[in-house]
Amino acid sequence: MPSADLGAATPDGRAAVTIETVLDAALTLFAERGYHGTALSEIAEALGIRTPSLYNHMQSKQQLLETIVRRTLDDVLVDFETAVAGFDDPVEQLRSATRVYALRHATHRREALVVNRDTTSLPEPQLTTMRERRRDHERAIRTIITQGAERGQFNVGNAGLASFAILEMSVSIARWFREDGPLTAEQVADEYADFALRIVRYRP
């Protein structure tokens, strides 16, 4: 239970409520029922407080969603950049980027589900920002594929199609992965990295 470790306990023994524990509870419930399907009263109940007390820690329900989405997309981009930074070879870049992306979707399932389902519920200035961030990521993958194709390492008709397929098959790991399943997150990520290289027809 991650929420138990996020803050100190109050003297009377109850877990301390902070913006982080609120975000964590919201994340769990948004992932389960969706943003519009989750009531603030349910978030409050999960924390053992009344609904209005939530406003001691947050500004609005919408802001919770925005924080969750923004943080997640930021983390994804950082992940991607560090994953790619160490390599010059498009083959290893694509393998590493896919591995890290797949791994993240196995280990951060809640975040992935919320971002994929409820980003469109954000109001308009932010919605465009978030969409651009995702598009940046897609384009970066596409560029790697194009470079690999130019060097003759990959053989792919349409780089955009391949990058979509690679990203989206990884995203959906969050839909079915279970920690107590037969495969570890690392094993799944390694397999998916292989899938990616096969999709772009990498011939060693």
Next chain:
Amino acid sequence: MPSADLGAATPDGRAAVTIETVLDAALTLFAERGYHGTALSEIAEALGIRTPSLYNHMQSKQQLLETIVRRTLDDVLVDFETAVAGFDDPVEQLRSATRVYALRHATHRREALVVNRDTTSLPEPQLTTMRERRRDHERAIRTIITQGAERGQFNVGNAGLASFAILEMSVSIARWFREDGPLTAEQVADEYADFALRIVRYRP
């Protein structure tokens, strides 16, 4: 605009409202804003009537969602069975099944978005039914892959992982495909069928 062709016009010139036009309007809005994010008043407005008049054609909002999901999943299974029926070879079965599935997600984007996003909003007896229907489909794909592997046509570590990847990358076509884009639905479907065969390491 498909809704224009769904029914006859009334004598006063307005498009006739039927359960089919209601479903069509609901489908569009659910796909756009999600089930919980769509108000009945918005569906009514799209049809040019007041909210309570909807109840002349339907029983409840939830029933609209259930009908949409059930019809879509039924169609997918029929699609799959006819796609596979003509072939004995797992290679051609997987190619045909993926092609049809991908094609459907390019040509029935709204249905795909609603099913993938809002099936979980169904009440419990139906939710399980729908989930089982999806699992049946996944298992059928997995069986094809396993058979191909047994015949030495495919070389895949984990058939389940491959079937998930194939299905989910196809599903997400609904997220980005545009009718007026550079590729036709058929072209995308053919590419994705190739992706599927590469994922399972088919060597002709």
Next chain:
DNA sequence: GCACATGACTTATGAGCGTTAGCTAGTCCC
């Protein structure tokens, strides 16, 4: 040991939701 900040509480408000009831004006069939 008092002052203050914190963070819970209760209570309330206004908006919007899905839904029901009851009415009315057309249309179709006999």
Next chain:
DNA sequence: GGGACTAGCTAACGCTCATAAGTCATGTGC
């Protein structure tokens, strides 16, 4: 031409929502 049916309407319901305002106990720093 009159009764049944269809499909719209207004009004109002009961509920839940997000949010606001004010109160009160508690723990910490001076």
